[in-house]
Each structure stands twice: as structure tokens, then as C-alpha cells.
Amino acid sequence: MELLIAIMVGVLVAASVYLMLARNVLRFLFGLILISNAANLIIFASGRLTPESPPLIPAGADAPVELVANALPQALVLTAIVIGFGLFAFALTLVYRTYQNLGTLNSDEMRLAEPEETGK
């Protein structure tokens, strides 16, 4: 199970690096979304995978009676997903507004803030 997730993380990171190397900002953003999901999987797998043992405490007991799944990484992943979702919504809007205003998605052509030297 860990091996499968590890391979999946590797594939996701490789694909996202490929996308992020593109000059097109939208592709870069898609790469970012992929790699953030890879990060979430890393956290999930780091908490150790224990299938079919939900972190539930039976009625009347104070602690789980047998080995259960680690609930903390799931909480962390949930937090990271929510935060990531907000940030990507913002980033996507930003990219769209930039495209409307500058008329390009090519990062090489975005030189307004840092104009090329005129050779003065």
C-alpha cells in the first residue's frame, strides 16, 4: 500500500514539474495543483497506512481497544486541502485577470514590472 502511494506521489511530482516548467502560466498553475495533491498524499502516507481500522472508540471505552488508523494526518490533509483550495481559487482568478489585462499567458512576455534594460 505504501509502495503504491509512493509511486503515485512520484508520478504526480514528475508530471507537475513537467507542467511547471512550461512558459504558460495556466500550465504552471495546473502543475501546482498536482504537486499540492502529491504533498497531501505524502502527509497521508507518513501517518502510516492501516486499512480497515477506522479511528473509532466503542461506546463505554475511554481509548480505542485495538490498533486504529492515525487520525491526525487526516486532519492535517483536510486543513491543507481547504487552504490549498482557497489559494488556487485566488490564483486562478489572478491568472484570468492577468490574461484579460495583459493579453498573454506567456511568462516571458510579462515584463511590465521588470522592463528590459534599454542599454542606457
Added chain:
Amino acid sequence: MSWVLASPIIIPFATAVLAFLFRAGPEGRWISVLGSAALLAASAILMVEVLDQGVIAAQMGEWAAPFGITLVADLLSAVMVVITGITGLAVSVYALADIEDRKEKLGYHALFQVLLAGVCGAFLTGDIFNLYVWFEVMLIASFGLLILGGQKIQLDGGIKYVTLNLVSTILFLSGVGLLYGMTGTLNMADLHGAVREVENQGLLTVIAVMFMIAFGVKAAVFPLFFWLPASYHTPAISVSAIFAGLLTKVGVYALIRTFTLIFTTDVPYTHTILLWVAGFTMVTGVLGAAAMNDMRRILSFHIVSQIGYMILGLALYTPLAIVGAVFYLVHHIIVKANLFLVAGVAQRIAGSTDLDRIGGLYRYAPFLGLLFLIPAFSLAGFPPLSGFWAKYVLVKASLDAESYIIAAAALVVGLLTIYSMTKIWGYAFWKPHPAGVEPRLSRLSPRDRAALLTPIASLAVLTCIIGFFPEPFVQFAERSAAQLLDPTDYIVAVLGEAAVPAAPTGLAQLEATE
């Protein structure tokens, strides 16, 4: 006790809500000023407590450490929160005259306060995942502030700022996940002990370098700083000033915290990387500044160059060097924010920050010239201003550590800083205005003049105080450095006496049963 720690986070959030509700009228900006003043007061109380009682910690929601989220304040955290309060107040007063109604209606003041809350949260948290959350709070507020108003140049700078910072955030998050996987804890005090029990120390060093890169992007060190000069000169002056003062310094703080508390298992390796990074950051930053021809862009590159000095203090990792890093951090925030504020006034009265298009400021506004010279000379390290003592301690520390090359680099960079400052002085202040404008301060309305110049003058006075009476500040930095290098107090405050020989927690228990 818990209120003392929580109030620097709660006050800005509450202010943000109020300022957002009243964003349409003039009340919003005064709420922002009052909130910042309250934050400064709260931070002062926190500082008194910490000076009095040593490290203080509080468990949020009464969940005992290391399972709950802990807020901790040692001397470094406390002084960073105080400085946040000071710059926050100065910039919110400046914003009274700087931010136009249109941006206020879009929620400038609310975003500004959320930014302060995020910065204070990052300084006070004792939990590494919580640190990630505060970074995000800070980041989303800074995104909003950066592109508020939506000019083309802001969008252009914003794209670079947003994308590169998101990459760093994801690296940070992966690092947190892997660190948790190896140690089974997220509490920073608990991690101090837990990382020493990890069998695979090599993998731990890999994670340390991941954190170094993630925080390095935030702190804008070589070779990860490119987002900073691309974006810091684009938003409103108030935004530039608070970014320049605080944001990168949160990255530096995070580096100092993690590389004195957690990742000290392989100091020769990690801190040597930091030393090289520090040297290149200083040199590339100052050379970049020399090539620029716009006040704000010159100052942006100088942020990068100055970050190098702070990293240098951390990298040498001797008591004196850490003293230098802490002192530099405090001095630099005040000076840098102030220089951006001065550039803003120059823009208002002379029409631009482009050095070719302005001039005559010394002739027509000599008082502004004086206000520029104090932070500029301090930045370059002229005695007896605050920057001199900061640089002196760091150069002394590097000579003591027999790192002669880095000491030489620090001195040469100081010299080149003077070159840049002289350039601004020569072009903006001495040469006549190319369009024949007379940039007098009286061109501003009396209300604007008071709102713009009071914060600048106050920060300049503060720089002079640190410069003329460095003794108590250096002593403070010494105490703070002692706490950083021997984190026993920190760990006892968070986990209690029993925890000093760290007990296995979380995952370690789980694995023991397997």
C-alpha cells in the same frame, strides 16, 4: 496567562472584522489605527511578561502539549511581536494619507490587519503545522494587498509573487508531512528531542534542506529571491513598506527558529550551506541594487542583500553571531520600512520614484532629506546609527569564527550599500528636478503631511535611540541568543519539567506495539 499570548493574534483579527464592516466610510481607517495601537500595547504587555518570567507558553483549548496547539513566547518571539506592533502602527498611520478611498472600499484595512495577525501568529506558535497555517494566513492577505487596485503592473508582479510563494508553501507542507512521519510529533519543543532519536539521520538532513528551501523562498535568499524584486515596487507604498519590513523577516525568523531548535543534528552540513547562501545573498542583492534606477526597486534589492546578514548570523552559529542576527533583525525592520515610507513621500511631492524623473528634494524639502539620511546611513552601517552596531557584531563574530572571506564580503557589501544610497541621494535629492517642479512638503495638505511624516520621524527617532544607546539592546539580544542556543527553558515551558529526556509519543508508541 493565555490571554497575554493570544491577544496579539486576536486583536488584529477583531480589528479586521470591524474595519471590513466600516470599509465604506472614514471610520475604517481609524479602526485600523486604533487596532494597531492596541496590538502594540498587547505586545508590550507580552514583552514585560517574557522579560519577567522567561519563556511563557499556553496550550490552546487546554489540550496538553504535544498533542494540542501551543503558543510560546521566548525573547525572540516577543521582540518580533513588538516590532510588528511598531511597524503596524506606523504604517497604518501613514495609510491615512496614502491609501485612496477606492482601495479602502475594497477592504485594504481589513487585509492589512489580517496580515498583522498572520505575522504575529507565525511568531508565537509552537507547532510546526500551525506555523504553516499562519504562513497561509499571511500569504493570502499579502496576495490581496499586492494586487489591490488591479493595475497591470500589479497583476504582472502578483503572478510571480503568488506562484513562487505557493511552490515554497507546498515544499514546506511536504517537509512537515515527512518530519511527522519520522518523529510522530508536530510540537516544535517536542521535535527538539524527537529528531535526536531518529535512526535515519541522513533522511532527516534531507528534510532539513527542504525546510531550508521553503523558508529560504519566504526569506528571499539567493538563489530563491526572484519574486521579491519583481513585485515589491508595484503596490501602494504602505503595502510595500509593511512587506519590506515584516514579510521576509517571518521567513528569517522561521529559519532561525527551526535551525536552532529542531535541525541542529548536523550543524556542520546544514549551517555551511546557510553560510554560502548568506554570502551570495548579500553580494547578489547589493549588485542588483546597483543596477537599478528606481528608488523602490533599489530598496527592494537591498532587502535581499540585508537578509544575507541575518542568515550569516544564523549560519556561523556562535553565541555572538546569533546576537548579531537578532539585533540585525530588529534594526532592519524599522529601517527598511522607514526607507520605503520616505520613498512614498518623495513620490507624492516629486511625482515619481524613478531617479531620472525626480530631483531637487534637498533644496525644497530639506527636512525629508534629513529623514532619508538617518535610515539610509543606518542601512549602510554608519556609526553611531543602529546598523553600525548590527554589522559590527556580525563582522566580529565572523572574524572570531575565522571566516575571513565572509567577513570581507560583509564589509564590501556595506560599502556598496553606501554607493546605492549615495546614488539615491545624488539623483533624487541633489540634482535639480528635470521637469522644473519644486517638490516642497507644503504641496501636501497639512493633514496628509502630518499622517505621512509622523511615522517616518518616529521610526527615525527609534533608529537613533538604538544607535546612541545600543547597550540595553545588545544585552537583550544576548539573552535572546542564549535562549536560542540552549532551548531547555523553551522545552520546559512547553512540555513541563518531566519532558526534558523526551518520552516517546504518538507514532513511536504505535510502532512499539507493532
